[in-house]
Amino acid sequence: MTELRFNPLSGRWVTVAGERMSRPSDFVPRRLPVEAEPNRPCPFCPGHEEDTPPALESYGPKGGWQVRVVPNLYPAFAGAGSLVATDHGPLHRSAPARGIHEVLVLSPHHRLSWADLSDAQAGLVMAAIRDRIEDHAHHAGLEYTQVILNHGREAGASIEHPHGQLLGIPFVPGELDDELGHCARFATDNGGEGLLQAVVREEQERGERVVVDDGRIVALCPYWSGSPYELLIVPKRPVAHLDRAAPADLAACGRVLRDVLSRLRALLGDIAYNLVFHTAPHRADPEFCWHVHVLPKTTTAAGFEQGTGVRINVVPPERAAQQLLDIAD
Ligand SMILES: [Zn+2]
Numbered sequence: 097m098t099e100l101r102f103n104p105l106s107g108r109w110v111t112v113a114g115e116r117m118s119r120p121s122d123f124v125p126r127r128l129p130v131e132a133e134p135n136r137p138c139p140f141c142p143g144h145e146e147d148t149p150p151a152l153e154s155y156g157p158k159g160g161w162q163v164r165v166v167p168n169l170y171p172a173f174a175g176a177g178s179l180v181a182t183d184h185g186p187l188h189r190s191a192p193a194r195g196i197h198e199v200l201v202l203s204p205h206h207r208l209s210w211a212d213l214s215d216a217q218a219g220l221v222m223a224a225i226r227d228r229i230e231d232h233a234h235h236a237g238l239e240y241t242q243v244i245l246n247h248g249r250e251a252g253a254s255i256e257h258p259h260g261q262l263l264g265i266p267f268v269p270g271e272l273d274d275e276l277g278h279c280a281r282f283a284t285d286n287g288g289e290g291l292l293q294a295v296v297r298e299e300q301e302r303g304e305r306v307v308v309d310d311g312r313i314v315a316l317c318p319y320w321s322g323s324p325y326e327l328l329i330v331p332k333r334p335v336a337h338l339d340r341a342a343p344a345d346l347a348a349c350g351r352v353l354r355d356v357l358s359r360l361r362a363l364l365g366d367i368a369y370n371l372v373f374h375t376a377p378h379r380a381d382p383e384f385c386w387h388v389h390v391l392p393k394t395t396t397a398a399g400f401e402q403g404t405g406v407r408i409n410v411v412p413p414e415r416a417a418q419q420l421l422d423i424a425d
């Protein structure tokens with residue numbers, strides 16, 4: 097049984113997932129290569145479709161698939177309905193962790209990552225993300241959909257086959273709530289200009305931290321980067337909801353992600369990373385623009401960083417951007 101519990105000290109929800117603990121891979125030492133059960137065939141490879149629940153979506157030619165979306169066998173969020181919190185006294189607030197937890201298989205190829213996808217495949221992956229977010233938006237009770245991709249064990253991946261995850265959840269999480277608040281305040285203070293659009297404009301003028309600008313999508317190392325080689329992927333035309341973005345912008349986002357991930361790999365080797373897709377909450381219309389965070393796992397957040405939320409970044413983003421630019425195409 098997965099349960100939400102409210103942390104009154106931080107003001108944020110946590111998920112306590114007892115059943116997920118039984119996953120064989122959960123406490124495997126993080127230095128081992130990713131492969132949950134080496135003796136079991138990969139459930140995401142073609143020919144093993146019966147090892148996963150039936151696909152929710154399948155993309156590609158008939159008789160084969162290029163991208164698949166399947167329910168997660170070990171969902172952190174499951175069941176229909178909205179957030180219903182119960183107070184067990186003044187400190188203990190809980191709620192059933194209702195929602196949707198899906199797996200997005202990026203490609204039929206076991207050893208390829210997003211850094212290897214063709215233009216067409218990267219576009220298909222982004223189209224699948226858009227379609228699933230759009231679907232989640234129609235589920236009453238779901239407030240927000242978090243799309244993530246974990247690459248490498250240090251980043252939390254337990255199966256090597258390249259895949260992302262979509263989590264439709266019954267509340268707006270603290271991290272996104274903070275971003276929404278900052279974007280609203282920035283627009284109010286700056287004549288209505290969106291925060292991320294101001295970032296793109298400013299960084300294009302300065303030219304120090306932009307890594308890719310393909311006309312539709314910009315990838316840059318943010319001025320405020322808290323960790324080495326962190327990147328922000330932003331569309332030039334602001335749209336709050338990722339699932340309402342122009343198809344050409346989504347396709348461009350898939351290509352630009354491929355380009356920066358392949359540059360990161362050329363520079364640093366096959367390091368672990370997380371991709372975090374931020375989009376506006378369902379059925380809300382905030383001052384916001386969808387975007388993607390690329391967070392390479394080059395360092396571990398130590399005590400000071402965990403205690404304060406203040407990151408110590410040993411690679412200035414100007415240098416990171418220059419190094420990524422210097423990688424030949
Ligand atoms: Zn596989």
Ligand SMILES: [Zn+2]
Nearest residue numbers: 275374387389
């Ligand atoms: Zn964000």
